Amino acid sequence: MPKLIVSIDGVVIKEVQLTKDRTTLGRRPYNDIVIDNLAVSGEHAVVLMVGHEVHLEDLNSTNGTYINGKAARKQILQNNDLVEVGKYKLKFINEAAETGFEKTTMARPGMLGPPHTGSGNLNRRATDHSSAMPLAGTETITLSHAAIKVLTGAAAGREVTLTKVVTTLGKPGVAVAAITRRPHGYVVGHVEGAELPTLNATPIGATPVALKHGDVLQLAGTQMQFIQP
Numbered sequence: 001m002p003k004l005i006v007s008i009d010g011v012v013i014k015e016v017q018l019t020k021d022r023t024t025l026g027r028r029p030y031n032d033i034v035i036d037n038l039a040v041s042g043e044h045a046v047v048l049m050v051g052h053e054v055h056l057e058d059l060n061s062t063n064g065t066y067i068n069g070k071a072a073r074k075q076i077l078q079n080n081d082l083v084e085v086g087k088y089k090l091k092f093i094n095e096a097a098e099t100g101f102e103k104t105t106m107a108r109p110g111m112l113g114p115p116h117t118g119s120g121n122l123n124r125r126a127t128d129h130s131s132a133m134p135l136a137g138t139e140t141i142t143l144s145h146a147a148i149k150v151l152t153g154a155a156a157g158r159e160v161t162l163t164k165v166v167t168t169l170g171k172p173g174v175a176v177a178a179i180t181r182r183p184h185g186y187v188v189g190h191v192e193g194a195e196l197p198t199l200n201a202t203p204i205g206a207t208p209v210a211l212k213h214g215d216v217l218q219l220a221g222t223q224m225q226f227i228q229p
Contacts (some may be wrong), residue, residue: 001079002054002094004047006033008087009206011189012166018054023047026059033123037192039063039086047077054094056083065132077181146186146211146228150180153222162186172195175220177204179211186211195220 002018016023016033025033026044035044041061043186048055057074066084067075083090111150148169150158160167162179168191170176175193179186187208190196196203197219199211215226 002049002092004033005091005093006035007089007091008191010190011177011206011208012149012180013088013168013189013191014166018049020144021049021129033090035085035088037088038089039085044085045083045228051160054092056092061085068203073165139163142215146226148180148217149227151223153227155222169217169219169224171220177219177227186226188226193220 001218004018006013008017020032021228024035024043024046025032025035026042027037027040028042029188031043041059041063041090043055043059044061045058045065046058054066054077055074056065056070056072056077058102063086064071066072066076068082069084072093077092077094079092079094081092083092111162134136146162148160148167150156150160162181165181167179169179170191170193175195175197176191177188177197178191179188186215187210188197188199189208190205197207197217198204199209199215199217211228213226214229217226
């Protein structure tokens with residue numbers, strides 16, 4: 001299923017599965033993808049599902065929509081295309097488009113070489129796959145779900161389990177941070193707002209910072225503790 005991965009300054013904010021025929025994008029809260037940024041128009045762009053194709057159309061936005069660095073009015077999206085809206089980037093992923101059809105190579109005369117007259121080589125080639133060395137395995141690390149415990153304010157004592165790949169925290173327009181789950185752990189980064197969050201009393205910016213059990217995050221006047229079993 002095609003999807004858009006929304007990020008700002010390298011920090012992933014959300015992943016949106018494109019399940020509808022029409023998915024709207026803009027600053028106003030009734031859009032399917034809401035981007036609360038002044039550089040984004042109220043109704044900025046729309047993503048249309050047309051058969052097996054995914055089209056992106058700019059809705060006469062003030063600052064325009066860019067695909068792979070070029071201004072676009074209406075364009076068919078390809079896997080890994082990068083859409084830019086204001087300071088936000090939306091990466092289009094449609095793996096089905098890459099794997100849905102097998103690539104076929106047409107054989108021309110002379111490409112296959114002379115025919116084999118013996119069966120020895122042919123049989124050996126047919127069974128070579130079984131004796132091939134296995135590919136080096138990739139280490140898989142299973143992370144237990146971490147949590148954020150609120151330390152101060154009206155919600156003190158409350159724990160929020162980080163079940164999503166990306167969890168956003170804070171107050172829009174004041175300070176917003178995003179905690180992202182990665183294969184080897186969790187990271188936190190500043191997303192928007194004039195007030196920078198702090199991690200263990202040290203200000204953090206857009207560059208993601210690794211989280212450790214017991215770290216104290218202060219955001220929009222509220223202290224929270226990162227807990228990871």
